[in-house]
Amino acid sequence: MNYVFIVRYGEIFIKGKNKRLFENRLVGNIRKALHKRGLKYSLRQTRGRIYLEGESLDIVDVLKNTPGIVSVSAGKKCAKTIEDMGKTALELFSLLDKKPESFKVETKRSDKTFPMTSIEISQSVAAYVLQNGIDTPVDIKNPHTVIGIEVQKDWAYVFCITERGIGGLPVGVSGKVVTMLSGGIDSPVAAFLMQKRGCEVFPVYFHGFPFTSDMVKRKIEKLTEKLTAFQPEIKLSIVNFTPVLKELKKKSPDKLIIILMRRFMVRVAERLAEKYGCKAIVTGDNLGQVASQTLDNLQCITDASENLILRPLLGYDKQEIISLAKRIDTYEISIEPYEDCCSLFVPKFPEIYGKIEEVREAEKAFDIEDLVNKSIELTSILTIGGRNGE
Numbered sequence: 474m475n476y477v478f479i480v481r482y483g484e485i486f487i488k489g490k491n492k493r494l495f496e497n498r499l500v501g502n503i504r505k506a507l508h509k510r511g512l513k514y515s516l517r518q519t520r521g522r523i524y525l526e527g528e529s530l531d532i533v534d535v536l537k538n539t540p541g542i543v544s545v546s547a548g549k550k551c552a553k554t555i556e557d558m559g560k561t562a563l564e565l566f567s568l569l570d571k572k573p574e575s576f577k578v579e580t581k582r583s584d585k586t587f588p589m590t591s592i593e594i595s596q597s598v599a600a601y602v603l604q605n606g607i608d609t610p611v612d613i614k615n616p617h618t619v620i621g622i623e624v625q626k627d628w629a630y631v632f633c634i635t636e637r638g639i640g641g642l643p644v645g646v647s648g649k650v651v652t653m654l655s656g657g658i659d660s661p662v663a664a665f666l667m668q669k670r671g672c673e674v675f676p677v678y679f680h681g682f683p684f685t686s687d688m689v690k691r692k693i694e695k696l697t698e699k700l701t702a703f704q705p706e707i708k709l710s711i712v713n714f715t716p717v718l719k720e721l722k723k724k725s726p727d728k729l730i731i732i733l734m735r736r737f738m739v740r741v742a743e744r745l746a747e748k749y750g751c752k753a754i755v756t757g758d759n760l761g762q763v764a765s766q767t768l769d770n771l772q773c774i775t776d777a778s779e780n781l782i783l784r785p786l787l788g789y790d791k792q793e794i795i796s797l798a799k800r801i802d803t804y805e806i807s808i809e810p811y812e813d814c815c816s817l818f819v820p821k822f823p824e825i826y827g828k829i830e831e832v833r834e835a836e837k838a839f840d841i842e843d844l845v846n847k848s849i850e851l852t853s854i855l856t857i858g859g860r861n862g863e
């Protein structure tokens with residue numbers, strides 16, 4: 474066991490029973506995420522913090538992607554002498570990618586029996602570092618790198634790598650949601666934003682072979698794999714939507730076809746929500762981005778279901794969504810060329826201001842119940858993630 478890691482979490486307004494719930498869920502999620510990557514570690518919890526020990530710095534990558542974590546520091550533990558703390562600080566300095574322009578030592582002394590004050594420890598360790606081979610200047614006000622020291626009961630902890638986490642809430646504390654995942658840029662970002670706010674996501678993809686090729690299915694699996702960075706195991710539902718699409722092609726008025734298709738999707742998603750105990754359906758809709766995404770059309774789609782439908786990207790600009798997609802590493806997969814069943818079906822003149830009465834009237838031509846049942850029967854479920862993709 475080489476390195477030590479300190480996990481800080483936020484949302485300080487969470488108190489009492491909820492705080493315990495938050496912490497237990499966070500610890501459980503950290504354990505699952507490390508297990509998935511096959512990383513060995515030990516973990517202990519103290520007031521408001523989580524400490525880990527492990528052999529690999531890859532643990533930082535896992536922790537900084539775990540929702541609920543505000544920041545992570547990596548370092549080493551050592552004996553409680555200035556010399557050992559100084560040596561450890563020097564060793565950690567050598568691990569940094571770039572030589573820091575300036576530094577500062579900051580000490581927290583929870584062992585009050587230690588014979589020096591926090592300030593004395595900081596000054597002594599800084600002096601040791603400077604005398605033993607580091608020519609980096611000290612900058613108390615605006616340091617480039619902070620060497621953090623915690624003097625605890627048995628050991629001193631020395632940190633010098635600190636990374637920001639994604640913050641938010643641990644996945645699971647806010648409940649479960651079905652997220653409608655297409656192959657585009659938006660829907661994986663919408664799913665991530667829900668994970669970040671503590672929701673466990675259950676993605677569903679509506680597949681329309683032969684209208685859409687099986688390549689898209691693979692693409693959806695890859696996108697879901699990316700989302701397992703934030704939620705180690707994800708159940709992906711792939712609905713065979715071909716029977717519905719065939720019916721739509723035959724019977725839907727051209728201009729309403731996208732609205733009717735979405736209404737079918739929402740109804741199937743609603744069934745899946747019931748099955749998994751999800752509280753809402755999430756889409757990557759974004760106001761005004763394409764003709765189908767007007768308030769009128771979104772209202773027509775919402776009308777198909779009693780469920781809460783959440784659209785976390787509604788207020789985002791495309792550029793903001795793209796930055797997030799890059800941050801979560803889904804962008805490159807999303808822009809791979811593919812035919813979306815919706816784009817294949819987009820008529821020349823799609824309805825922009827859908828009217829609910831008109832939509833409901835057009836739907837009378839369909840045996841809705843039967844088509845939804847069929848879609849559910851034709852749904853396959855894949856578990857993505859788990860230990861090394863098990």
Ligand code: ATP
Binds near residue numbers: 658659
């Ligand atoms: P995306 O980038 O997510 O594809 P988009 O901007 O292209 O979104 P649309 O294609 O109009 O928008 O789709 C709006 C939303 O409807 C998607 O974000 C997604 O949540 C859902 N959706 C569309 N097609 C599918 C599909 N085949 N399977 C699952 N969900 C879908």
Ligand code: MG
Binds near residue numbers: 655656657813
């Ligand atoms: Mg799309």
